[in-house]
Amino acid sequence: MHEATVLAPGASVVGSIDELVQALGAKLEPRQVSIAGTVVLLPFPQLGPLCRKAWQARAADGFTPRFETAQQCANRLGGAMPGAGDITFDLASDHLTAQSLLESAGIESEPALVARLVERAHLLAQPAAAAGPEERFAWAASCRMALAFDPAGTPSALDTALSRIAVEWCAASRYATDILFGSSSSSPWECLFTLEGFHADPLLSSLRTRWADRSVSLLWTAQPKARRVSVAGARDAEDEAEFSTGLILQQLALGRSPLALIANDRFLTRRVNASLEERGVRLHDETGWTLSTTRAAAQVMVALRACAWNADSDQLLEWLKSAPELGLAPTSELERVLRRQGASNWREFVARSPIVAAGLTPWLAQVEELRAGMREPRPLTGWLDATRCLLQATGLWESLRADAAGAQVIAAMRLAPEDANAMGEHHAARQRWTLPSFTAWAGSVLESHRFIAPQPDEPEVVILPLSQLLGRAFAAVVMPGCDDVHLSASPNVEGPWSAAQRVALGLPARADLELAQQRSWDNLLNGYACQLLWRGTGRDGEQVQPSPLLRALQLAGSAQETLDPRVTQRLAFLPLTRPSPRADRLPIHSISASAYEDLRRCPYRFFALHQLDLRESEELDEELDKRDFGLWLHEVLRRFHEGAPELASNAELQDHLEQCAQSTSLARHIDPAQFLPFQALWPNLKKAYIEWLSSGQTEATSFEAAEKWLERELGAFKLVGKVDRIDRLSDGAPLLIDYKTESVEKTRRRIADPGEDTQLAFYAALLGEADPKACYLSIGERGDVREFAQTQLLWARDALLDGLRGDIEKIQSGAGLPALGEGVSCDHCAARGLCRKDFWDRA
DSSP: OOOOOOOOTTOEEESSHHHHHHHHHHHHHHHTOOSTTEEEEOSSTTHHHHHHHHHHHHSTTSOOOEEEOHHHHHHHTTOOOOOTTSOOSOHHHHHHHHHHHHHHTTOOOOHHHHHHHHHHHHHHHHHHHHHHHHHHHHHHHHHHHHHHOOTTOOOOHHHHHHHHHHHHHHHHOOOGGGGGGOOGGGOSOSEEEEEEOSSOOHHHHHHHHHTGGGEEEEEEOOOOOOOEEEEEEESSHHHHHHHHHHHHHHHHHTTOOSEEEEOSSHHHHHHHHHHHHHTTOOEEESSOEEGGGSHHHHHHHHHHHHTSTTOOHHHHHHHHHTOGGGOHHHHHHHHHHHHHHTOOOHHHHHHTHHHHOGGGHHHHHHHHHHHHTTOSOBOHHHHHHHHHHHHHHTTOHHHHHHSHHHHHHHHHHTOSHHHHHHGGGSTGGGSOBOHHHHHHHHHHHHHHOEEOOOOOSSOSEEEEOGGGGTTOOOSEEEEOOOBTTTSOSSOOOOSSOOHHHHHHHTOOOHHHHHHHHHHHHHHHHHHSEEEEEEESBOTTSOBOOBOHHHHHHHHTTOOEEOOOOOOOOOOOOOOBOOOOOBOTTSOOOEEOHHHHHHHHHOHHHHIIIIISOOOOOOOOOOOOOHHHHHHHHHHHHHHHHHHOOTTOOHHHHHHHHHHHHHHHHHHTTOOHHHHHHHHTTHHHHHHHHHHHHHTTOSOOOEEEEEEEEEEEEETTEEEEEEEEEEEEOTTSOEEEEEEEOSOHHHHHHHHHSGGGOHHHHHHHHHHOOSSOEEEEEEEOTTSOEEEEEOTTHHHHHHHHHHHHHHHHHHHHTTOBOOOOOOSGGGTTOTTHHHHTGGGBOOO
């Protein structure tokens, strides 16, 4: 049970807009005041048009009272605009004021502390404004006493300091609504009506007290009606979103419009919103969404992050792709070069760009010039001007101005020249800011604003919070998110203060929030045909329960089960057959060991990756993996063997190998921090390799070449490839060595069946000498180096050549290249999305 609300003397209870209008008329007639001088303060602005329409229907030929919120009334009366240093509820300005206040208090103005101070000040500003200009000093004194002693706990000194600064800031600020507390001789109205919403507004209460002789209180209480409540449980968030969309579409198909969609779970509501927009439903979202999530805000933030000195290649590409004036063609060419070289570090890439990207050098110079203009510290107004110039130079400024969200981004960040100059009034804005601090400020500003898209004519679905159902007419209401996470029995209170402190500060207690939520819930159940949904599984897979409010409704037997509105469609099964293209019109001029291995494993893979030359885009990922370690090791060993001193001791060879490792790391621009996991393996591996080399376990007597590129003509095509290392035996025969950093068992399996070992046999054929030897050299991470020789190399080479010639002839003759879909090669195949293996007919 909730306590009944105590009505002020002369208060009227209303349950509809028509009753509100009737109560106004009944109260105004004996007072003999002019209708034009009557003001009705509403809890939210959407009620204004409804009330005016109802009044005009009652008295079409007369004046209409002013139906408006307290803020709208203050603005109309010319309430004082907050100045520099006042709380403005605009984070662009309040962030600067909070920064100055912290510095004045001797506290470092870190972004996190600034955000905490602004958050507390915005919470306390409501009771401060409600106190009025004459009682604000007394309110501040009460707050100081409450913060000085808290029997419930001992907060930290920093936490207490932030709260005290917030109180003093709120107490010293001017508010536009102060004009509503004018003197008796300059009353802003002849008669004041205040409509209390579900959440008590301390400002309305103060105004009723201030104008007791000419104010009337109106309290909204939903009148009980025959309940039309349906409940449905969903499996998870996606199922709940689909269920909600189906219910809305079902109601619209029955001609019931407009509908209300309660934004109880913002993530799920956005999902429903997107589904309805795809189906052409006219929507109006009164809650909006964070401005930072819009495309316009993302373009601005991408540009700022790309100008940082340590921006990576991905951030630069993201910016360049969104900047039309910089050109799509050079950006595409730059991306191709970056991905081909794996150049994730932009600074290092630009440093060597005249060599690796000579054709892009002039264009890169233009890009770097734009970035250089955003490098030096400057005042905030300087950053705003520089950001505007950057957006203009990249062709984004006009598109932002023409876009509804873009225009709001410009206004929120004060990017227009006149707005930027006005920011110079703040002391913090005149200090020198770095680009990271300005970027953090811009991100906070965009996070604090909400974007509300333009309203369509006669929307079919209106998205709104539960508390704003008051007085609204909807054919039906759909409310997802009725679980104990999103509709808790006890709403969370904002701020770090104890219950006793909240009372002294003038903030609502938890019991007040619970009562407001219960009144909103009762209004929903009593006034609308509503369909409530909840889900049993949260986004992270955790189990959730129905909200206690919903559970009480179910236990009372006041709700019926909702039938699933989604229609099951039976689709005809259209299986795909395995592709088997012909490639006789694609000549094969050369083939490598890896290409031929792909042909043997899966002909379709060879067709897609080598004949069509399709390639996956390389990821610009700074994280080093085992493949990067293998490439690094190949380069280290090449340098080592090409420059190894003769008749050197093991210690000298290890020193030389270490020097090769360091020079390779520098040449490949490897970050030591990212290479640390592999660097930990290097000492043991280095020692083991030198010991193996000096132990006489290898048959080789001399080193000949490393990473050697070879080509051999073979009729209409040629063999090509790079051999890791070529040594010479005592009899002059070559020894082909291929390094492997994989597990020993995997390397052993390679030579188990000579007919399946493509790589060594291919290298032997590529070399073209009469009696070569070949082996895999396993260089294990644990420091073990082992040699696995292919003992039947000549037979494997001849068999491979015969098979290779036959396979090429068949392809050129028009034989099919089927997708086999067998073995582990399919697990990480780049062509799997083309062959559509997962959709084949397995019959």
